[in-house]
Amino acid sequence: MxxxxxxxxxxxxxxxxxxxxxxxxxxxxxxxxxxxxxxxxxxxxxxxxxxxxxxxxxxxxxxxxxxxxxxxxxxxxxxxxxxxxxxxxxxxxxxxxxxxxxxxxxxxxxxxxxxxxxxxxxxxxxxxxxxxxxxxxxxxxxxxxxxxxxxxxxxxxxxxxxxxxxxxxxxxxxxxxxxxxxxxxxxxxxxxxxxxxxxxxxxxxxxxxxxxxxxxxxxxxxxxxxxxxxxxxxxxxxxxxxPGFDDLAALGRTLPSPGQLGVGAVLDGYQVTALVADNGVHRLLQARELASGRLVALKMLRPGRADDPEERAMLAHEIWLGLRLAEAPRHRRRGGDSGFVRVHPPAYGATHFYAVFDWHGGQTLEQLLAKGLLDVAQAQALGGAVARSLSLLHAAGVIHRDIKPANLHLGDDGQWRVLDLGVALSPRAPASMRELHAGTPSYINPEQWQDPPLPADAGSDLFALGVTLYQALTGRLPYGEIEPYQLARYRREPASVSRLQPSAPMPLDRLVMKAVARDARTRFETADELLLALERLAARDQPAAARAARALPDGVSGWQVALAISALLNLLLIAWLVFLPR
Structure with a gap:
């Protein structure tokens, strides 16, 4: 509209x-x-x-x-x-x-x-x-x-x-x-x-x-x-x-938050079907839109935080960001998908303040890793999808600040999506968000822990993605569990991916280790640079395998080909020696 x-x-x-x-x-x-x-x-x-x-x-x-x-x-x-x-x-x-x-x-x-x-x-x-x-x-x-x-x-x-x-x-x-x-x-x-x-x-x-x-x-x-x-x-x-940012901020200031809704409760035409998550600040509910029958996700403040003006402003900012990303240029998306869960604008006549998102079945990366590590192809697909989403985000002047396995979701449709823009920074972010040192410590780049700390930037998201890929391939964090006072953990480069996971090819090993390097000057500078490296890696692997498959007939191994070439060279050398003029 x-x-x-x-x-x-x-x-x-x-x-x-x-x-x-x-x-x-x-x-x-x-x-x-x-x-x-x-x-x-x-x-x-x-x-x-x-x-x-x-x-x-x-x-x-x-x-x-x-x-x-x-x-x-x-x-x-x-x-x-x-x-x-x-x-x-x-x-x-x-x-x-x-x-x-x-x-x-x-x-x-x-x-x-x-x-x-x-x-x-x-x-x-x-x-x-x-x-x-x-x-x-x-x-x-x-x-x-x-x-x-x-x-x-x-x-x-x-x-x-x-x-x-x-x-x-x-x-x-x-x-x-x-x-x-x-x-x-x-x-x-x-x-x-x-x-x-x-x-x-x-x-x-x-x-x-x-x-x-x-x-x-x-x-x-x-x-x-x-x-x-x-x-x-x-x-x-x-x-x-x-609705623009001012509209959403006004709704956040004036509309009441929903109460402690239970399964079966109805809110503005949505009937709650399940409680999905409760992190102490927000509640995430699954609900069904009665008019269309489709499933949606409702995000709202918990009753104990419902009157906090800063939390209301942050939720309004998250809704605005989601609407803005939905309008991003289509050439920056993959298959028309922005890589983020679509948010719906508040309906006219809404009685309470909350966010409405599309519902996607599937699992987060955190849930997947609880069952086992990703293989090389899965890790490359994850890295490429998230890098593409971060490219879209950074082009809009936005920093996510909390990339981690719990915020990456693989849908039943096979699409990876980035979740939770609740602490993301943008030019319209409330002052309270700018002052907030957000993120999960083990995924935060070392520069934010130094004295004086540097603010989060696009490189912070790329470092967090590198840590996530390292964890998805090895099951470990490159620098271990980090607390804000443990800057000493960053004094030594982490063990290589291939050392912990021998099946990881060396090009992928080098890519991940570059993403999590201690020195920011040696890391990837932009999401597009990281995405290009992943795409080149994938392109190099596939044609090589295809050429090898076409070159060798059934039943012929590599050592047999090498032996035949060696014998041919020896015959040519003998012929040259025999017929050499005296």
Missing amino acids: RFELDTGLSSQQGKRPRNEDFAGVQAPAAHEVERGWVAALADGVNGAEGGNGDGLMAAQTSVMSLLRDFHGVPADWDTSVALDRLLGHQNAWLASHNRRPGPDGQPREALTTLTAVALRGRRYALAHIGDSRAWLLRDGQCLLLTQDHRMERRDFAGLTRALGLDEALRLDHSAGELKVGDRLLLTSDGVHDALRSRQIADLLRATPGAQAAADALTTAALAAGSADNATALVLDIRDLAG
Whole structure:
């Protein structure tokens, strides 16, 4: 599902000598869809009679700079933070401009009102200063979303806040949920000073099409005697994208967690069929979707941790990451599969906060190793699948931080999948996650234990994968069971894989030992490099066996071929000696 918006903009000069209103809408580029849309309307302040154009300049530059820079801010900025910082820079520039006298020696008056709205995921965020306005029409009800910053008296009417008026910027911020069918409206005072709120609502309800509605509003305002420029910007929400990070974080803050659900309990159309795991923080349940009959996995906070805001934020982050990976470019996946368990977006009207995942039958690597070691082919398949998944993860700027046998799952469909993004780091990860030294000690690279410790990075995931492959082939950990204070264990290289498992070929031995080397400079630098090494290893093994099988007929062994070649060479040498001229 993609975000679909119908926009309409109408701006009429009216009785003014020039039109000093300015408005616009900016859609995201294809690779910035998650950042959403942004729209803004500004009304330049016309000070002296006739004005000197400073108000128009202030309105134009304020809207254009916001629309130009909005999609360039860091991805981890909250929408309201992005609006506040971008408009703060613009306000500082206008205030500095106004401190310098104009060419005629008169004070500059580059001032403007501005109302901006950003639409991201399933929410909107407003930033407002001055007396332009924002409205929301939903289900036939029209709601004014802003409050004018204007002083009204018999002998005076003027703005109390505007861009460029003061060094310190004081914006009004608000946010809310979006629904399909919503109609957002931004107006300059030339529209809402001439039309009553009821008239504006009637026109919004009665006029289909965003552009037709915008035209109807400005035309009606001028017909009603408006003495100012009249501008209306209409945004119709046709369809919504999947929930963004802000949407999920809001759900995590507001919805209650499910209680201690037992088998047979029903939650939002899912009936619990089994308790799968309980780690003290989360409970994982198997459930059946009543509408479709399919099995799913439900992940939720335990009742004792249900009110922990940090745990709620981490679960919201995990859901967001899963949805983001599902949208990764298909050329980076294997057979269309991302290598991660697919997460479902929260349904509209969900009553509790929890995550819903696809259910896959099968076993984790930890469960498989309890029955026996992997053979060489199985280990190579495991390494290639996980390396491909890590390549996808790292390309998205995400570090898993907990690769280990318990988090690698072999499904009944033969696919290896990486589980549990609960402690993964991304640009949107909560601060509490960044401070958390996550992972299982025996799989954490030595650099994270040194003083001062280095943060986890892509190399940390590759080291953990190397440890996992070592364990899958030998049944042992390369450096043994590690505790955070046991840095001394890393003073010696581990025993080679082939020493502990003689059936392991030397090329695979060298690959695994490189992945778990003590010195980070000698390890693989990227998941793609490790994946390429595994693919070359597999390709080299298969053709060699095939060529050997084709070269030797049935019943002919290698030593027989070698004996025949040796005899032929001896005969040639004797013939040369016999017939050599004397």
